[in-house]
Amino acid sequence: MRFNDLDLRTALSLIERRGGEILKIRRFPFRRELLRIPKNSRSVDVSGCVSVLGGFLDPIRGVLIPYSRASGMDASAEVMLHHVRSVYPKNPDLEEAYRLRAEFLSKLGVEPKLVEEVCLRSTKLWPILSLALSDGVTEVYGVLNREIYLDHIELGRMAVRNVIMSEREFEKIRTVVECSEEVRFDLISPFAKVDLRFMGRTIRIGLDGPPSSTGSISIRNLSAMRELKLDTLIKLGTVSKEEASLILNSLDKGDPVIVFGGTGVGKTTLCNAILSALPRDTRVISVEEIREIEDLNQHGLKHVAYEIRDDREKAVINLLHRNPDVVFLGELLDSGDVRAFAVAHESGFKVLATTHGRSRGHLLSKWRSWGLEYALEGSLLVFMIRRKVSEIYRFSRGCWEPCVQAS
Numbered sequence: 001m002r003f004n005d006l007d008l009r010t011a012l013s014l015i016e017r018r019g020g021e022i023l024k025i026r027r028f029p030f031r032r033e034l035l036r037i038p039k040n041s042r043s044v045d046v047s048g049c050v051s052v053l054g055g056f057l058d059p060i061r062g063v064l065i066p067y068s069r070a071s072g073m074d075a076s077a078e079v080m081l082h083h084v085r086s087v088y089p090k091n092p093d094l095e096e097a098y099r100l101r102a103e104f105l106s107k108l109g110v111e112p113k114l115v116e117e118v119c120l121r122s123t124k125l126w127p128i129l130s131l132a133l134s135d136g137v138t139e140v141y142g143v144l145n146r147e148i149y150l151d152h153i154e155l156g157r158m159a160v161r162n163v164i165m166s167e168r169e170f171e172k173i174r175t176v177v178e179c180s181e182e183v184r185f186d187l188i189s190p191f192a193k194v195d196l197r198f199m200g201r202t203i204r205i206g207l208d209g210p211p212s213s214t215g216s217i218s219i220r221n222l223s224a225m226r227e228l229k230l231d232t233l234i235k236l237g238t239v240s241k242e243e244a245s246l247i248l249n250s251l252d253k254g255d256p257v258i259v260f261g262g263t264g265v266g267k268t269t270l271c272n273a274i275l276s277a278l279p280r281d282t283r284v285i286s287v288e289e290i291r292e293i294e295d296l297n298q299h300g301l302k303h304v305a306y307e308i309r310d311d312r313e314k315a316v317i318n319l320l321h322r323n324p325d326v327v328f329l330g331e332l333l334d335s336g337d338v339r340a341f342a343v344a345h346e347s348g349f350k351v352l353a354t355t356h357g358r359s360r361g362h363l364l365s366k367w368r369s370w371g372l373e374y375a376l377e378g379s380l381l382v383f384m385i386r387r388k389v390s391e392i393y394r395f396s397r398g399c400w401e402p403c404v405q406a407s
Contacts, residue, residue, distance in 0.1 A: 135224070
């Protein structure tokens with residue numbers, strides 16, 4: 001029988017009873033191709049695997065196993081996928097399409113994990129974006145025609161060997177990015193960054209293309225921030241108990257704290273964990289160019305967040321009348337941001353900030369060229385490399401003083 005002529009219940013019933021008897025019609029411009037849908041295969045042992053959206057991640061082999069493959073229902077999933085793609089929302093919205101399709105399958109009694117996989121596959125979120133949205137995954141990286149990598153809270157960095165960022169996958173992600181009205185991605189603007197909310201999660205997609213790159217992606221799971229509390233970072237070896245205590249005590253005494261290092265070393269993640277560990281009812285103002293830290297109100301703090309892309313020095317001066325206990329300045333990018341940092345500290349507030357710097361010498365040279373070396377005075381400087389605190393120094397009278405960790 002032809003697949004396109006069957007309703008979903010009948011098709012699934014045939015798969016279960018006979019298998020290999022359903023023909024799927026794939027239409028081409030000048031011909032039609034009939035593909036035989038095989039019967040369901042045997043299930044796969046997923047003990048020791050980590051659950052991700054729509055399937056499992058095998059940390060030993062470094063492979064993604066769809067739930068349908070693990071449960072021996074891959075043929076049934078293919079049949080469901082064909083049918084749900086005809087279920088469209090009134091407005092072109094990914095989340096609404098997922099919801100309607102999930103509702104359609106759930107009414108047929110399909111188990112939730114299989115519903116999740118099929119509905120993700122029916123959108124442009126499978127498999128790369130679905131991995132990035134999974135619990136425990138903090139970031140996904142990919143270069144065109146290479147296997148993707150991901151950072152996992154428990155597994156660390158690993159390659160997913162059976163997920164390749166092909167041109168087709170790159171174009172799928174590009175389509176999602178270009179759905180944002182504020183984003184332009186072409187030869188003139190080969191860099192794009194957009195936030196996507198889906199299934200209660202938020203990810204930040206960074207996309208690079210020609211002529212700056214042959215094609216690459218970086219997808220940060222901003223929702224994973226809430227899983228990376230200070231005790232978790234201590235267990236993961238990102239920061240020791242002594243180092244965490246030193247940072248918190250310095251901030252409590254009013255010493256400005258600067259977390260610095262290269263791109264993607266975990267600066268903001270550490271700052272978020274430090275802020276969430278502050279005493280309840282602490283009043284926090286965060287001023288970021290792009291919002292990255294989580295809503296700290298859920299931890300009992302009094303948090304007001306601002307996204308300011310222009311004159312942060314002026315903004316900080318205007319916000320200080322709110323009398324915060326702690327001011328967080330995400331990413332000091334230029335001299336104006338550093339002056340904002342100095343103003344907040346000189347006003348008597350506790351200040352925490354991040355900035356780029358390959359080394360202590362590089363950081364000092366950059367701030368000195370701006371005539372702002374004085375802003376480092378008395379600061380506790382936390383240097384991070386490879387997602388781990390490497391050194392902690394205090395800058396005093398133009399010198400770097402190594403901090404003796406508490407025993």
